[in-house]
Amino acid sequence: MSTVQKIPVLFLGATGYLGGSVLSRLLAHPSAKSLEITALVRSEEKAKKLEAFGLKTAIGTIQDLELLETLASQAHIVFSIINADDDPHMQAILRGLKKRHATGDVPILIHTSGTGVFVSHANGMYATEEVYDDNKPEQFEALPHEALHRSVDELVIAADKEGYAKTYIILPSTIYGIPSTPLTRAGIQHAHSIQIPFVTKASIGRGQGGKVGKGASRWNHISNDDTAELFTVVYEAVTKPGNTVPHGREGLFIGENGTYAWGEVSDEIAKVLFEKGVGKSPEATTFTSDELVQYFGSEFVGNLLAGSNCVGVANRSRALGWKPKHTKADLLASIKAEVEAALKQ
Template sequence: MASKTHIFLAGATGYVGGSVLQRLLSHPKRDTFEITALVRNVDKAKVLNTLGVKTVIASLFDYDKVAELAANSNVVLNIADSDSVEAVKAILRGLKLRHDKTGEVPIFIHTSGTGVFMDDAAGLHDTDVVYADTNAKQIEGLPVTALHRPVDLEVVTGDKEGYVRTYIVLPPTIYGIGTGKFYDLGISNPHSIQIPLAIRKSLDRGQGGVIGEGKNIWPHVELNELTEFYILLIDATLSDPSTAHGREGYYIIENGEYRLYDIAKEYSRALYDLGKGKSPDPTPFTPDEVQKYFGGPWLGSNSRVNSERSRKLGWKPTKTIKDFLESIRPEVEAIVAGK
């Protein structure tokens, strides 16, 4: 009997992590996987146990425990936190220990985000600058102060030192309400971050809002298509060690672009139709609201990218901006209903 592939996943109760774990449980090679999830909630851990997932009650910030779990794993998936340098150092410490003891070069798939490419447009303009995941030199030119960048650099350094193969996934704005057993059972969060946050804050102010003029541009991807990429990458890394990693192992995810105003117009219209907005057209968040609700105008930034490497791996998304726009009203309805 072939040995098991031990997979350690951080982020099982999150929006993306829950979707990936759910998909792993239906993977054709599921019987060859032994999956351990890091979970803080005891009740959720018990439910995961009934579904065939081993759980450890801890957080990503229990560094010694995280290092121990990494040391016992062939594959580590971090879909929990993109900005904790210490947590990633703990994962890498554990993976190095595994390498030193066994000679194996384990796999570390880390989740970053296209927020690393953000500018300070504040919704007032777009940009012609586009980042490609096949252009390592361009990515290496990013300042260390960029969002997610300090962690990304730690990950790449681990690969450079030779004890681990690292892969960095950079999702953009993700849309679509999470569906399936994990979401039905309340294990995982069914909502994304960026647009649902704007919807909730618009609901709080009683009017759909937008940062600045909403002229900024971001990439987008549907949740299930993003999940399929993670599975594709896991399969590729397990079957072919030459799959681009380390310095070349950035995998940007996108299937089109949107302007913030166009999305804001959709949720503003939905809020208005539900009696939760004064106008069907978005109005600018005031400077005070921008600070109160978002801590700054990052939602009005530009982040333009090209997922060349991800597509070369065989990823074939089909959802378009039309699907994104059509997803907004159900998202608003769910949030207004408190779901």
């Protein structure tokens, strides 16, 4: 009796805040039995836990470039949900995919970038009027090579243009919410994002909810759950035989479900801290320059994380059939749990 050949998948970011949620959906997907998923992880402990879910594992980091190249050369599909600003590891993945292509396959790369690629600095003083549309690749092509995430995105798009892989880039915005997945319950997946927890911890450190500048700058928001669903929708679409999903320079998929002002998030943090007796006022006050250095590492990082503008629209993502459910009200409601988690830490 012949056995059906499984599709080899390389998954990078299995233990991460977003990657774990995407992987959980992939493991529960109707196609899961047809996949042979290999996850790159740092520790034997996490490897054993993932193997209990039916995965193969490799021990290493994205700095192990030869290993990364070998693993990619063995995969038909690569999910890259890791550092979006490191050229060498992406170059290693692409070398591997080029080797895979030489065997007669056209591999698929689903890469995670972020809307930070079109961030503009405002120091929290004003909202942007510029909006990026994932249906307009020319907007992205006009971005400087030095823009956040851009150099890696350029490598990914160039690989598609050369024809040895089909590439798709997903660009989440501010991701929020504490995920509850089989992988978080197994102690595998990291449960917290970056931007809002950073502001939360800084606010706790100073004993008062804080904002950058006037809190006027705006970003898009997207829940962890809706972001993982976007990956699922893209995966389903691009693996469907005969699909006509745009790839390469047009294969851009923003993750957003509206916008928020950073001041709204900061005020909600301040409100929760005040209710818990940690903050002096239910309204956020402005971080001083010294506080930005103390709690964010530098004024630049503080302004980037919570004082910049970054607004896009997910027209191409929605056209693919993606329907995000969680709104700004859900974003603001999620902050209480983030504050409580940070206070416990």
